[in-house]
Amino acid sequence: MDNPYKILGVSENATDDEIKSAYRKLAKKYHPDNYVNNPLADIAEQKMKEINEAYDAINKLRQKGRGSGSTSTNSNSQSGYSSYSSGNYYSSNGSTSQFYSVRVYLQQKMVNNAEQILDSTPANNRTAEWHFLKGMCAYMRGWNEQATNYFTTACNMDPSNGEYKAAYQNITRQQTYNYGRYADQTYSNSSQCDCCDICSALICMDCLCSCCR
Amino acid sequence: MFGYIRVDENELLVRELNAYKAVYCGLCKQLGKDYSVFARLALSYDCTFYAILLMSLERSCNGFTDKKCTCNPLKKCKFAMCNSECYNKASALTVISVYYKIKDNIADSKFFKKAFYKMIMPIFSHWRKKAALKYPELDKIVAKMLEMQFEDEKSSLSSVDSAAHPTAFMLGSILALEAKNDIEKRVLYEFGYHIGRWIYLIDAVDDISEDRKNQNFNPYIKNNISNDKIQSILNQSLARAYDAYILMDIVDFKGILDNVILKGLPNEQNKIISKLIKEETNG
Numbered sequence: 142m143d144n145p146y147k148i149l150g151v152s153e154n155a156t157d158d159e160i161k162s163a164y165r166k167l168a169k170k171y172h173p174d175n176y177v178n179n180p181l182a183d184i185a186e187q188k189m190k191e192i193n194e195a196y197d198a199i200n201k202l203r204q205k206g207r208g209s210g211s212t213s214t215n216s217n218s219q220s221g222y223s224s225y226s227s228g229n230y231y232s233s234n235g236s237t238s239q240f241y242s243v244r245v246y247l248q249q250k251m252v253n254n255a256e257q258i259l260d261s262t263p264a265n266n267r268t269a270e271w272h273f274l275k276g277m278c279a280y281m282r283g284w285n286e287q288a289t290n291y292f293t294t295a296c297n298m299d300p301s302n303g304e305y306k307a308a309y310q311n312i313t314r315q316q317t318y319n320y321g322r323y324a325d326q327t328y329s330n331s332s333q334c335d336c337c338d339i340c341s342a343l344i345c346m347d348c349l350c351s352c353c354r
Numbered sequence: 355m356f357g358y359i360r361v362d363e364n365e366l367l368v369r370e371l372n373a374y375k376a377v378y379c380g381l382c383k384q385l386g387k388d389y390s391v392f393a394r395l396a397l398s399y400d401c402t403f404y405a406i407l408l409m410s411l412e413r414s415c416n417g418f419t420d421k422k423c424t425c426n427p428l429k430k431c432k433f434a435m436c437n438s439e440c441y442n443k444a445s446a447l448t449v450i451s452v453y454y455k456i457k458d459n460i461a462d463s464k465f466f467k468k469a470f471y472k473m474i475m476p477i478f479s480h481w482r483k484k485a486a487l488k489y490p491e492l493d494k495i496v497a498k499m500l501e502m503q504f505e506d507e508k509s510s511l512s513s514v515d516s517a518a519h520p521t522a523f524m525l526g527s528i529l530a531l532e533a534k535n536d537i538e539k540r541v542l543y544e545f546g547y548h549i550g551r552w553i554y555l556i557d558a559v560d561d562i563s564e565d566r567k568n569q570n571f572n573p574y575i576k577n578n579i580s581n582d583k584i585q586s587i588l589n590q591s592l593a594r595a596y597d598a599y600i601l602m603d604i605v606d607f608k609g610i611l612d613n614v615i616l617k618g619l620p621n622e623q624n625k626i627i628s629k630l631i632k633e634e635t636n637g
Contacts, residue, residue: 170600179594181544184537184601283522283547284515285590315593316586 145195145202157203164196177311180250180281239266243274252281269299276308288312356455358556359403359549361610362617370609376418376434377409378402381448383424383433384441389449389481394424396452400553403614404528405444410606411532414438443492446485447528450493453482454500461504462570491531499524507571514587517573518554525550541601548595552619555588560626563633581631588623 146153149163171189176182246255256278262271276291289312295305361374381402385393409415414436423431456478460471486493502520506512529546533539558573565572574584592615599615 175597179597181541181598181601184541185597188601279515283544283551283594284519285594286514286587312590315590318589318593 143195145198148191148195149199160196160199164192167192178277178280178308240270240274247274247277247281250281252278269295269302269305272298273302273305273308280308280312285312285315289316356398356400356451358553358619358622359400359614360618360622361613362621365617366613367609370607370613372432373418373434373607374402374406374610376432377406379423379431380433380436381405381441381444385445385448386424388442388445389484392477393445393449393481396448398448401444401448401451404447405440406607406610407529408438408440408443408532409434409436410604410608410611411602412438412440413606414440415606443489446489447492447496449478449481449485450489450496453478454496458500458503492528495524495527512571512573512576514555514573514577514579517558517576518551521554522547522551525553538602541598545595545598545602548591548598552588552591552595552623555584555591556623556626559584559588559630562630581627581634585623585627588627592619592623 146155149160149167151160151163155163168189171185171192173182173186173189176185179185240258243255243258246252246258255274259271259275259278272291273295276288276295279285279291280288292305292309292312295302296309299305361371363371366374378397378399382394382397385397415434416437417435418432419435420430421433423429456471456475460468460475463471482493499520502523503517506516506520509516526543526545526547529542530539533542555573561570562572562574564570566575573579579587596615599611604611
């Protein structure tokens with residue numbers, strides 16, 4: 142394993158609190174909730190595992206250094222986010238699902254095969270789950286709009302299903318995502334002053350020029 | 355479709371801004387060397403971003419040097435040096451993409467503009483041939499993009515997703531070429547796909563007024579999409595690009611790349627959407 146301090150991005154002299162806060166920050170960044178249905182979910186999960194392992198390793202090292210009898214507060218370091226496992230498409234509907242094979246294909250990221258089965262399903266068999274899985278295919282491809290429509294339909298047909306709701310909420314979260322502080326100044330650039338426009342245009346031109354000088 | 359991938363200069367450290375300019379200048383110089391002095395006019399921020407990303411992925415930037423500027427002989431500039439083919443690739447992509455852009459413009463424009471584009475076409479055609487000889491895969495990907503785009507615009511089933519797909523697929527495939535293993539390939543493709551999608555979609559916002567006037571194809575007009583919806587479509591592309599971006603192991607130029615993803619692109623998006631709203635309220 143690589144140096145655990147490097148994985149967390151902290152120096153070896155960092156205090157316990159600094160390490161904890163670095164760990165929390167990274168764990169929040171790569172949390173499986175951010176990668177719901179994402180085609181890269183397994184890679185994020187791997188990264189999460191590395192971070193958890195690094196954090197545990199540092200804690201173990203430090204406890205040893207202090208003498209193992211100490212009553213350190215870090216003893217239950219595994220608490221964190223380690224127990225979560227994501228990307229399990231067999232999950233809620235289990236093997237009883239009529240679209241079991243579609244879920245297996247999606248698990249293996251074989252979107253075309255999954256979609257082929259879905260498209261050959263007769264119209265009267267197109268249940269909420271069918272719409273959800275169609276949405277999954279679109280989402281995996283990056284066709285966000287189509288995915289949004291299918292997920293919405295799935296949720297409307299079966300409002301009680303947690304899986305569909307999670308997919309829909311994930312999409313809503315991304316659509317309102319505007320990088321923190323930029324959220325409130327979305328439309329603030331519409332200044333009225335034409336003089337300012339001229340000035341800023343000149344400044345921009347100057348910036349361009351300075352690149353070549 | 356060029357120039358949307360910018361940094362937010364106000365938020366960069368001075369040394370990062372200098373490094374950014376040094377890559378910009380380095381690419382400018384390479385365009386002059388590989389193609390012609392006039393090819394330097396095709397230099398874009400997008401290809402500068404491509405060059406920086408390549409250098410960061412390959413960890414191939416090995417310092418900076420002061421040399422005479424290629425445009426102004428009285429000035430000295432910093433140039434970023436690199437021990438791989440980053441600059442060659444980025445300049446090849448520059449001329450190839452400009453060539454196909456002109457080709458697209460010829461199909462779209464009216465009489466006078468068409469004549470103008472037809473006049474400059476042979477020059478770019480020559481450069482593109484040279485670039486395609488060295489990097490045939492780049493040329494193939496960009497050519498395929500244009501073909502797919504053409505097909506989609508003719509189709510009555512065209513949606514926002516399908517219209518953005520060719521550009522997204524192009525950038526995804528171009529970045530995936532750089533992968534060293536399978537995992538990196540998936541991450542780079544996903545990142546490129548959503549950045550490419552965002553570029554196409556932001557360009558379409560920029561063109562709404564003009565396309566409405568000239569009755570040209572525009573995915574938002576065709577699918578009758580409201581301004582709020584446009585904002586959320588763009589947000590989602592940036593969010594998914596960011597999710598992929600943080601899975602890359604970026605060390606070199608991290609400050610610059612973070613700045614582009616977290617500040618430069620949202621800035622550009624806000625600027626263009628508020629411009630659209632201003633135009634619509636002014637009639």
